[in-house]
Amino acid sequence: MNTTTYEQTWDLDVFFEGGSSSPAFATHLETLDSELNNFSTLVKEFTVPTEANEKEALSSIITAFVNVGAKMRQAGAFVSCLSAQDTKDKKANMLRGKVTQLSATFQTVLTNFDQKLVTIDQAVFEALLQAEPFQEISYVLNERRNRAKEKLSTEEESLINSLGIDGYHAWGQMYDTIVGKLKIPFEENGEIKELSAGQAHNKFSSSDRNVRKNVFEHWEKAWGEQADYIGASLNHLAGFRLNVYKQRNWEEVLKEPLDINRMSKQTLETMWKAISDNKAPFVEYLNRKAKLLGLEKLSWYDLDAPISKTESKVSYQEGAEFILEQFSHFGPELTEFTKKAFEDRWIEAEDRDGKRPGGFCTSFPESDQSRIFMTFSGTPSNVSTLAHELGHAFHQHAMKGVHTLNRSYAMNVAETASTFAEMIVADASVKNATTEEERIALLEDKIQRSVAFYMNIHARFIFETSFYEERKNGIVSTERLNELMEQAQKTAYCDALDQYHPSFWSSKMHFYITGVPFYNFPYTFGYLFSLGIYAKAIEEGTDYENKYIALLKDTASMTVEELASKHLGVDLTQPEFWEKAVRLSIKDVEEFLTLTN
Template sequence: MKQPLSLTWELDSIFPGGSSSTELESFLKNLEQDIAALQGLVKNAVAPTDVESTKALDEVIELLQSCSGRLVEVSSFADCLGAQNQMDKGAVRLAARVTSMRAGFEGISSQFSNVLRQTTDKVWAEWMARPEIAPLTFVLSESRDLAREKMSPELESLALELAVDGYHGWSGHYDTIVSSIKIPFEDEEGTKLLSAGQAFNKLDDPDPKVRQSMFHKWEEAWTEAADNCADTLNHLAGFRLKLYKGRGWEDILKDPLSINRMSQDTLNAMWDVITNSKPALVTYLQRKAKLLGLDALSWVDVEAPVGKSSGKIPYDQAAKDIVTQFRKFSPKMAEFAERAFDNNWIEVEDRPGKRPGGFCTSFPESKESRIFMTYSGTTSNVSTLAHELGHAYHSYLLDDQPVFNQNYAMNVAETASTFAEVIVSDAQVKAASNAEEKLALLETKIQNSVAFFMNIHARFLFETRFYEKRKEGLVNAEELSELMVEAQKEAFCGVLSEYHPHFWASKLHFYITDVPFYNFPYTVGYMFSTGLYRLALQEGASFADKYDSLLQDTGVMTLEDLVLKHLGVDLTKPDFWQGATDLIVADINEFLEMTEQLV
């Protein structure tokens, strides 16, 4: 792996010239022409009456996949441009254009789903048995079944068109709100204005004065933006609720569960096991408060470091460590990570104007990925980097699959990313040079459990209750903050001294329109990945191939069927989830033992 690594990514290999790229414009025009051609084909398509007439739809299926892959390509490019520079007006225009194209494409897809819906079961079985079509059976059947539960194709197409300036438009408006936020920060160099992303990184500063000061300024900034954020959140939820009502869907979780290809029974089994494990986390948080010299932790102390790690970790060192730790599990994963670093797929520079947070996005046409984050040298940053590389590795394993089969749900996406993160964090703990460093790294691992079991549980509780309240009318900023604190108190078992009322405003995930309920899939992924890691420890080197095979099937199975096929496990039962929790509780017990003499 080359050193030193670039702190900025390389996008010109995708489309040279950014948002004004002539190659991009040519690509977009060709895509628009193909979408128009696809619209004509689908408009004239009729449900096949025998296996021979299904062949007339081969061209439609092929073009649907081609357009879908290219839409992801340009959408990912627009996301990258907007994230690296929130003031890039060309990126904003590109994103709007792509959103409009996607709405048109989704409308066409909806119309084609109606053709699938009208196909008789007998012809369907013969159609899916054709060798050319058989690999797409799961995705096509899923589309057919879902079409039977939606509105008419005409109404679904209209809803998609209205979503461009309505539903998705409000999500874009939230990005504008975030880009305007500037938070003052004082250090030895004087006062500087930080973007939301830069300020967020200060919330887990080792210095309690820094993080407490920033937390209050953070709350003040989001209090000022609260009314605009409340408007945005209400309109996003209102659009969803109206759409669900039109489809006859009463359960707010029907859509996110369907998108994540999992059942309510599986979700309930997981949350039940988590709830039963929370006393161990409460004990950990109480011990942590004592270690920090506090009667109880405030919200901003939850992720504060205990003990001392080896200081700031240079980016090049973090990359080297991640590759080394990946190699212990899978040489294939390590080689892929080296490729990502060497080819400048990763943007980590700490500078103003960047979007907060981190993400990985795939380019199916180029068969590449790009990773975005702001790296400031913390162990948390290293975990984020490993996490996003896990996403990229997942996409890489699906590069040669049909485009339809590359679309996997968020919960299994978070499984791949969190598994990579667990590999790194576990290796860091085992390789610690002294007890103090080991304690710091072990505590970072446990912090992840708190995030997935408590923080994300709070988000899930908040969003569930918000949607129920939104059915009755608009929910103002003060009410949203009350719901947020109520959910945080329940999820954290009342163990904190101070909560984060405006978390609902500051958290991007509540405003993402690609996937509703952008919360519980994270916890599913964390628990699933931890359970997989437990099996990896038991089975040794042979598990790497099994892991790859499981990921390669993530686009063509429900979560329950995926796990049953590859692991022989029933996820609607508590056993697998309990096994994952046992590993987490073991970490907590080790932490408590190591700190017994320190309080």
């Protein structure tokens, strides 16, 4: 029996003591600034090699790149954690601005470096990639060189990075500032409370429809009141991107997100088609859920509603112990790692005011640690989120021993590891159900996630695709944004809902993340890709953990098509893999429909 009590607040002092007033962090930023200047000097003075044996200067640059990159990630992770745990921490926001500035400078230096890679003769470059110490990072260096060929001159790309500090990235930060001030009124026991966006969102899992409806009405009103400001942010973020793409002669809006995710457009289109062709069972599920709730049709705020009359609540401790137990059936390394994360306070889960909505996992590369952020209110969905974020952290842990430049995996494969961990826990929850009512409720919670990936994320993708096309012709009004979002939701949900969420574009932070454009389809890719891996894991049992770790180690040094071919023996550009994966989740729907007939 576990005797350790897990705390719900994280430990950030182990990195830099004193929070946003930390003298150690101020020193870290000074050191980073100094090392960044040295890196810049090395790149400026770099003489392009004419022979493969002239590799010392390039080797020095790679070393500096690795060191500065790790310090930059450490700083970025720290300020992200500070801002998320307390949206009123003004010092944290100022520090974030400083880190954004340093990051832009870093990107400018890397742009200069990449352009120098372009000027190396092809034969010499190929010979260099075969030599030590470049052989193991040949994919990444080749990728950087090829991407640089498609960009503007060093001076122009540097200017874009500089202007992005107070332009592009500033609009993303403006969104965070607005959300930090947002309050949703909620009446409980005759008392009006003001909830943060994160706390209010958890109320959509309430078993009381009056609570859900009431929160949704206030939710729509609160976001609607900020719509003009948030709409300006969205328009300017898209406008900045589109102008950059135009200067680079990139006609395809999806070019950058597909490049970042190391996947082809054919793979993306094949994935969405497999989903669209198989939505009928999920529509049937939505209709059945509506009947079980005594409704003609579900509204948006009913999607996360429990169908059980008794709300299932678990404590943070119970959730943690359940996750550990289920991970132990998969493999010892995942279990030991997760135990360490709980014991060493890597997780911020406390349900309190002033926190940012949502959840994330971020890595501190210099410390070989991660931190997880979420708000735990005791729902089964919270347990799934916790497992999801622990999956992200384990992915970072699995990359230990891999060259630092081979650790920058894209979001789509990042979501694979997290969803895989979430699946272990969700499956176990269903299997361990002691009554039919509990089994139905847990099965339904699992299906909700499939609906999220196949319908909610699809709606986001359709919306962004439509929005970017209209944005090419000028500013898109908030009224039109609402229309585009509702149209996208109707298409993605196959007209299965009674009431939609037109202001979803303003309440979903994923549209405002400047690091990765189109922050949506990678989630669905990760979900389906992890289903394929999960099927293999069930087949092979505990012996699969080492193979799984081997797959994770390769996630940043090849395309997803190559990764799937090497580790799963499948072709992602063809429909077979995707249809098989979707059918795995349809089995849950079929069981649910049978049990609730």
